[in-house]
């Protein structure tokens with residue numbers, strides 16, 4: 177894909193025209209009687225037509241053929257372990273930790289879509305409420321096929337292998353330590369090189385936003401200009417049997433057509449795919465004492481209708497200085513009324529240096545106690561509190577949700593990665609209680 181160009185900004189109104197077709201974006205109106213170059217106009221709506229203006233999202237695509245030229249959708253037995261059946265297993269409130277999920281061996285060719293495996297989730301896209309957490313485990317590029325979800329927005333977190341993503345809006349390259357968001361209905365195709373693994377948060381309720389900053393002020397955390405959207409790039413290709421794969425109400429469907437869906441010559445609007453480099457995050461933290469709640473590390477949030485309560489937050493634990501005085505610096509022990517699914521992109525996580533590995537995951541369910549393991553507790557209780565740069569060359573993240581998540585059969589059994597001994601990491605925490613106030 178070479179050096180790709182992007183438009184920068186979050187939630188902006190963009191315009192983009194493939195430079196090979198100057199003047200392809202109609203001027204002054206959306207629906208000319210005849211579009212330039214004989215293109216078709218197509219609107220993609222990301223919110224109800226009547227959504228308030230500050231929330232309203234839509235884009236206009238000027239394309240060689242309208243998307244409606246396709247054969248009927250048929251059920252596809254593609255990704256065997258993609259599911260929204262949250263009742264496959266008995267509920268399990270235990271702390272769960274998965275060793276790195278296996279990427280298929282080279283002898284088995286698996287692309288991004290057939291490599292989708294659902295780990296946990298809640299809710300239902302039919303009532304537009306809930307989420308699914310998937311991992312993708314693949315080693316082959318999608319061939320003559322494109323994918324879109326009619327269920328939710330996809331926040332994609334590559335852990336191993338760069339994703340070369342062709343979208344209707346243009347091309348994006350997304351490497352580990354970057355994320356991509358591909359919103360409801362947007363079609364895309366993923367090329368990979370070699371073994372590839374990552375996590376996906378799919379939210380059924382609405383779109384991701386930047387969190388409010390409150391007293392932080394006008395700048396900080398993920399800054400809007402660091403979000404990158406592709407520029408228009410079209411492929412005028414007749415491709416017999418091109419497959420459009422649709423995730424619809426939790427099942428996969430496929431429709432064939434005889435041309436590339438990536439035939440958008442120009443577009444404008446504010447409903448777009450985007451990517452973000454996590455190393456650009458402007459980290460805010462405590463600079464005197466005590467441990468802040470991890471909400472200070474929120475990159476993106478999908479809000480619920482309850483003020484301050486997210487369907488899901490995407491939170492990172494980036495490299496940062498820790499400088500606090502007379503403070504137990506790692507995460508505190510806690511029980512949370514939110515579910516915490518964590519993954520590790522690279523390095524080691526401060527609260528658990530062993531066992532939680534890149535490409536693995538953990539789930540601490542609603543109100544299930546958790547916190548630093550015994551080694552971390554001991555080390556941090558005795559550490560000399562000098563300024564220290566932590567999480568260097570590390571990136572852990574959390575999908576934190578107000579929903580109570582159920583683990584799928586694949587997550588609980590089939591993947592065979594669940595670590596039954598996880599609870600042991602807390603069992604040797606000593607009783608330190610003493611008659612003396614100063615320990």
Ligand SMILES: O=C(O)Cc1cc(O)ccc1O
Nearest residue numbers: 469470506507508516527546
């Ligand atoms: O459980 C975790 O490791 C995530 C987490 C980190 C933190 O710094 C504070 C609270 C929290 O849930």
Ligand SMILES: [Fe+2]
Nearest residue numbers: 510516540546
């Ligand atoms: Fe936690």
